Amino acid sequence: MQYISNRIIVPLTLGVMAIVLIAVLKLAYASSPPLVETGDFSLHQDKAILMGTVIDSGGQDISQYGFVWGTSPDLENAETVDVPMDAESFEMEIGALREGTTYYYQAFARNSKGYGFGEIKSLVVPENLAPTIDIISPADGLKVTQGEAVSFAATGKDDREVAGITLEINGSVHQEAQSSSIDYKWDTGSVEPGTYEIKVTATDGYKTTEKIIMVEVQPKPVQSTPVVTQPAANTETVSRGTTPHYTPAYNSNYPKLSKVNGCFGQFRYRDTYGGRIEIDPQWVKENIVTITLPGINRQVQVHKDAAGAFIKAFTYIQNGTAVINGKTVPLTSLVRTMDGTWVPRHIGWNPSRNLSNHSWGTAIDINASDHYRYVDPAKEPHDPNLILWEKAFKPAGFSWGNRYGDAMHYELLW
Numbered sequence: 001m002q003y004i005s006n007r008i009i010v011p012l013t014l015g016v017m018a019i020v021l022i023a024v025l026k027l028a029y030a031s032s033p034p035l036v037e038t039g040d041f042s043l044h045q046d047k048a049i050l051m052g053t054v055i056d057s058g059g060q061d062i063s064q065y066g067f068v069w070g071t072s073p074d075l076e077n078a079e080t081v082d083v084p085m086d087a088e089s090f091e092m093e094i095g096a097l098r099e100g101t102t103y104y105y106q107a108f109a110r111n112s113k114g115y116g117f118g119e120i121k122s123l124v125v126p127e128n129l130a131p132t133i134d135i136i137s138p139a140d141g142l143k144v145t146q147g148e149a150v151s152f153a154a155t156g157k158d159d160r161e162v163a164g165i166t167l168e169i170n171g172s173v174h175q176e177a178q179s180s181s182i183d184y185k186w187d188t189g190s191v192e193p194g195t196y197e198i199k200v201t202a203t204d205g206y207k208t209t210e211k212i213i214m215v216e217v218q219p220k221p222v223q224s225t226p227v228v229t230q231p232a233a234n235t236e237t238v239s240r241g242t243t244p245h246y247t248p249a250y251n252s253n254y255p256k257l258s259k260v261n262g263c264f265g266q267f268r269y270r271d272t273y274g275g276r277i278e279i280d281p282q283w284v285k286e287n288i289v290t291i292t293l294p295g296i297n298r299q300v301q302v303h304k305d306a307a308g309a310f311i312k313a314f315t316y317i318q319n320g321t322a323v324i325n326g327k328t329v330p331l332t333s334l335v336r337t338m339d340g341t342w343v344p345r346h347i348g349w350n351p352s353r354n355l356s357n358h359s360w361g362t363a364i365d366i367n368a369s370d371h372y373r374y375v376d377p378a379k380e381p382h383d384p385n386l387i388l389w390e391k392a393f394k395p396a397g398f399s400w401g402n403r404y405g406d407a408m409h410y411e412l413l414w
């Protein structure tokens with residue numbers, strides 16, 4: 001019995017041990033770090049999408065995957081980014097790429113056996129050239145007689161795409177288009193004689209080019225009717241508009257209708273780009289005027305019925321002072337930047353939001369760089385925008401955007 005059992009048990013034990021050993025070795029060889037392939041990229045201006053594929057998971061669950069990328073060819077000091085992945089292929093967007101720069105990237109994945117890396121690939125972000133502008137008409141230095149119409153035509157060219165082109169006359173925007181060319185007829189019937197700076201600006205969204213020509217408007221030889229001055233001249237009183245308000249007739253070029261903004265009316269408009277809108281030019285012609293703000297001596301465009309309030313606020317700024325830390329300073333010194341009045345656009349430049357009151361020329365932004373926020377009067381009693389609110393805008397009838405966290409913004413809610 002003893003003899004028989006030994007003859008069976010010993011080989012059996014050895015056999016079992018061998019099977020176990022083979023299984024363990026097989027498992028050990030079957031699992032390895034993942035096999036990864038670095039894929040192609042697609043480049044969109046300053047952003048790129050990188051692609052990668054896990055060719056073989058190495059028999060283990062993948063615990064991490066992503067890309068190493070940077071400007072060094074051997075990816076020294078590179079940034080590692082993990083991306084979520086469901087399939088074998090994964091991709092990731094990298095942004096804020098510098099033009100004219102070569103970037104290197106490498107896909108990786110990890111399992112319990114370690115990291116697997118694809119090959120290092122490169123992508124080149126081309127240099128972005130600024131647009132060029134061709135002013136087709138009029139010629140620089142054109143002289144016209146008051147009352148004549150001047151035709152402006154200009155085109156922009158760019159290595160990417162011209163995103164927008166703007167025509168300004170003496171600093172006021174007269175036309176803005178989301179295309180590469182602009183056509184505009186300037187009626188000089190109600191402009192003062194003088195030399196006007198015509199500025200055309202083209203942008204590709206990243207770089208901007210401007211070109212300036214001068215046009216001289218000469219007075220009519222015989223002036224039978226007095227020159228119409230703009231309503232801004234009146235600094236004595238603030239008159240709230242008496243313009244009758246009606247719903248503008250449907251216009252297929254401007255299919256959308258704004259809300260009625262109190263006594264400033266409503267207009268038809270169309271969406272353009274980047275949250276901007278284009279307002280029916282007839283409404284603009286009838287309602288938007290150019291004024292010079294006292295104190296800071298800046299020309300701005302505002303609603304004709306808001307002009308008086310703007311002049312009033314800036315007359316307070318021109319004449320007023322504030323005491324800050326025991327020192328008397330002029331209010332004009334508190335206006336570090338003036339960041340826009342009439343700007344036809346959606347709130348926050350976001351096309352899904354309502355129209356901003358800037359579209360009606362009834363709002364102004366001041367000291368924008370550090371005032372897109374709430375100013376706590378108790379904690380910041382010397383904040384310039386708080387002082388300007390108390391000493392100029394409030395007495396002139398404005399509301400302050402501070403209550404909804406936009407301290408740069410003053411508007412008329414009439």
Ligand SMILES: [Zn+2]
Pocket residue numbers: 358363364365408409410
């Ligand atoms: Zn604003």
